[in-house]
Amino acid sequence: MTAVASAEHTAGAYDGVVPDEAWRDEVRRLATERDAVILAHNYQIPEIQDIAHHTGDSLALSRIAATSEASTIVFCGVHFMAETAKILSPDKTVLIPDARAGCSLADSIDANQLRAWKAEHPGAVVVSYVNTTAEVKAETDICCTSSNAVEVVASIPADREVLFLPDMFLGAHVKRETGRDNLHVWAGECHVHAGINGTELAERAAALPDAELFIHPECGCATSALYLAGEGAVASERVKILSTGGMLDEAKETKSRSVLVATEVGMLHQLRKAAPGVDFRPVNDRASCRYMKMITPGALLRSLREGTDEVNVDANIAERARGAVQRMVEIGRPGGGE
Numbered sequence: 001m002t003a004v005a006s007a008e009h010t011a012g013a014y015d016g017v018v019p020d021e022a023w024r025d026e027v028r029r030l031a032t033e034r035d036a037v038i039l040a041h042n043y044q045i046p047e048i049q050d051i052a053h054h055t056g057d058s059l060a061l062s063r064i065a066a067t068s069e070a071s072t073i074v075f076c077g078v079h080f081m082a083e084t085a086k087i088l089s090p091d092k093t094v095l096i097p098d099a100r101a102g103c104s105l106a107d108s109i110d111a112n113q114l115r116a117w118k119a120e121h122p123g124a125v126v127v128s129y130v131n132t133t134a135e136v137k138a139e140t141d142i143c144c145t146s147s148n149a150v151e152v153v154a155s156i157p158a159d160r161e162v163l164f165l166p167d168m169f170l171g172a173h174v175k176r177e178t179g180r181d182n183l184h185v186w187a188g189e190c191h192v193h194a195g196i197n198g199t200e201l202a203e204r205a206a207a208l209p210d211a212e213l214f215i216h217p218e219c220g221c222a223t224s225a226l227y228l229a230g231e232g233a234v235a236s237e238r239v240k241i242l243s244t245g246g247m248l249d250e251a252k253e254t255k256s257r258s259v260l261v262a263t264e265v266g267m268l269h270q271l272r273k274a275a276p277g278v279d280f281r282p283v284n285d286r287a288s289c290r291y292m293k294m295i296t297p298g299a300l301l302r303s304l305r306e307g308t309d310e311v312n313v314d315a316n317i318a319e320r321a322r323g324a325v326q327r328m329v330e331i332g333r334p335g336g337g338e
C-alpha cells in the first residue's frame, strides 16, 4: 500500500478514536479473531505499549515475532522494524498500523548510496545498525545493535577496512572503543537523538548532582557525556551508555534515586513501570519521534479490522538480509537495538 493510500484510510472513520475501555476490549477481541500478536516498541505512546502483548526494543520484538505461534504480527513501531520482523518470519503476515511511519536514520542511506560507498572501498566489511531498510541490510555483511556494535567490529580482522553505517554517533562510540583507524563512519543521524545535545545534558547533570545518566549511544550528547566523565565534571560511574533494552535492565538494578534519561521520551513509560521508586527525567522533554507517534489508537484499530498496512519484502532481498541479521545474533550479546 502506498503512503497516500494509507493516509486516506487512516483519515475519517478512525480519526479521534479514544483509547478507552471499549477500545481496549475491541483491540483484544480483534487480535484474537485475527490470530494476531501485537508488538509495541518502547517509543510508542503509553496506551499502545499497555495494550500490546509484548513491549520492547526492535531486536527483542523481532525475536518474539519469529518465535510466536500467532500467524499475524501487528508491529506498532516504524517501518524498518516491521521489515526486520518479516525478514525473520517470512511465512507470517506482518502488519504495521500506518506504513507512513518511517525513520530519519534509516532514510539517511539507501542501497544505491551504499553500493557506491562499497565501490570506493573494495574488500571492506560492511557493518549496519539495525535501523536500516531491508535493501541496505541485503548489501550488509553483519548487522549490529547498539549493545553489540563494539563486539561486532572487534570480531573483524584488524587489517580489514570497515564501513559502519548509518549512525555517526554510534559509529564514533565504536571507533573510540575499538581504537580502529580503518573504520569509516557514514554521516547519518536521527533527528530526535541528535537533538539531545551536550549543553543540555551538562546543565541537567549539574542541576541533579546525584542523578545517574542513562544515555543511548545514538544521542548527540553521548560523546559529551563521555567527555564530561573524562574531564571529571561528572563521575564516570554515573554515566551509562545503554541500548533501550539495557536501560530497562539497569533501571531494575540502580541504587540511584534519580536518573536522567537521554533517548526518545516514550522510553520513560517502561522505565517508570520497571522501577517505580526511581525518579526518571528526560534530558530533553521535546525528544519525541513523530514517526513512532503515527501509530495512534485509531490506526491500530484500523489495522486489526482491515488487515492493513501489510509489509512485504522481496524474497531475494529478504534472504540476503537474513544472513546479515543472523550473523548479528551470533556475535556477543546482541541485547537490544533502539
Ligand code: SF4
Pocket: 078, 102, 103, 104, 105, 106, 131, 190, 191, 192, 193, 264, 289, 290, 291, 292, 338
Ligand atoms: S527516534 Fe529516530 S531512529 Fe528512532 S525511529 Fe524515530 S527517527 Fe528513527
